[in-house]
Amino acid sequence: MNKQPPATGQAPRRFVFVLVEGFTLLSFAGAVDALRIANRAAGRDIYEWVIMTEGGAEIASSAGPSFYAGSDLEELKRDDTVLVCSGVDVQKHCSPKLLNWIRREARRGVRIAGLCTAAHVLAKAGLLNDKRATIHWENHDSFAEEFDEVELTKRVFVIDGNVMTTAGGTASIDLLLKLIAEDQGEDLANNVADQQIYTTIRTDRDTQRLSVPTRIGVRHPKLSEVIRKMEANIEEPISPSVLAAEVSMSTRQLERLFRRYLNRSPKRYYMELRLQKARNLLMQTDMSVINVALSCGFSSPSHFSKCYRSHYDTTPYRERGSHGAKPV
Incomplete structure (x- = not known):
């Protein structure tokens, strides 16, 4: 049975996008647009989002366009959802400040996702120890060599407790549709998918590479x-x-x-x-x-x-x- 939308007076659920230098634009844009369309379909703001970067600096995507952050890495609310977005050369951008911030927020119970190659960031922070995860297939070999304590899969996305990972590209849309369905019901999630002309919603049982x-x-x-x-x-x-x-x-x-x-x-x-x-x-x-x-x-x-x-x-x-x- 579909979950009923919360009362109109309920505060919007907040998503915090943490952009890492060289992040994949498609993963970020797909996730943001899913939230935007969900608000439009619901007729009110059921979601809000902010952008954070280390030091509040302007961050360039791997495609070139840059984004200004709303703030530095600050303390979050318990019910926030963090979406760490990274892309090429992720190993170079796992700074001690970013890793310590992720560890602190995870200890406080905040739900954290790694989009595209950001599974590497979460693993470096210790969040994926003895957990299931996924990462873009191109980074699969190097990740497996470095983090043998992680049960690495080739799924489109993986949710293991409060930690989530996606394989990059449009996989962030699949994850967001899953979260929207859990939060607001499948009807709204399907409406968002239709608006995105996203005809096949993949689940955490689907693999990322073609057969x-x-x-x-x-x-x-x-x-x-x-x-x-x-x-x-x-x-x-x-x-x-x-x-x-x-x-x-x-x-x-x-x-x-x-x-x-x-x-x-x-x-x-x-x-x-x-x-x-x-x-x-x-x-x-x-x-x-x-x-x-x-x-x-x-x-x-x-x-x-x-x-x-x-x-x-x-x-x-x-x-x-x-x-x-x-x-x-």
Whole structure:
């Protein structure tokens, strides 16, 4: 049964957007607009929101546009909901002041969400220890390497107690629609989705990435199964002959299948998956190059460097340096 809207005299529920340098504009805008449309659909202000930044400074999004904060990081009301918004290079912007503020507000019982890559901020603050969480798929590998105490999922969003995380992009809309439905009823949440032309509301059971057949544009069950096995075994690669046997094919049949649909050999495709993970780790973590190599199934640093240069036309060390990571 749908929850009835609160009495007209009830104060609006407040959302506090904490913007971090380089935040993803889509995640922020989608969440704000869901609240705006909810007010419009309800015919009154059932929600209000403020923007905060560290020091009350102007903050630039990864897309370029900047936003002025309403205030510095200040003490909140118990029933506020904090939405931390971050994006690219989130590791560089987890300042001690921001982390301490998040810890303090969490201890006071404030509900806190991390949009897009902000799961990294919440994990750094210790809020995700022994909890379930999600983060944008591009940051999944680096997050898993740094925070092994977090049960990382590939869901669109996750709610675990008073802590929430989203996978970025339009996932913030899904989370806000869920919160609006819990607060005001599903009719209003559906009205907001309709106004946004958001035809498929995802739940916390939906995964963030497209299925393998959709991603590769091929609906072949055995090919999809082999690719899933490759993606799940990056650190200890499985030989093509074993992969073929596991889907009841010969190695030659598997070779033909990859050539026909993906125009490359299974070995080449597997190598590209491993190098993509290596690139993510080099750009998003402070792991040493040798540890990156080992995490991606390369036992020899020289072989890793040779393969990396062949694919990306640069060395792992230069890749690391070009993105300003700490020296290793």
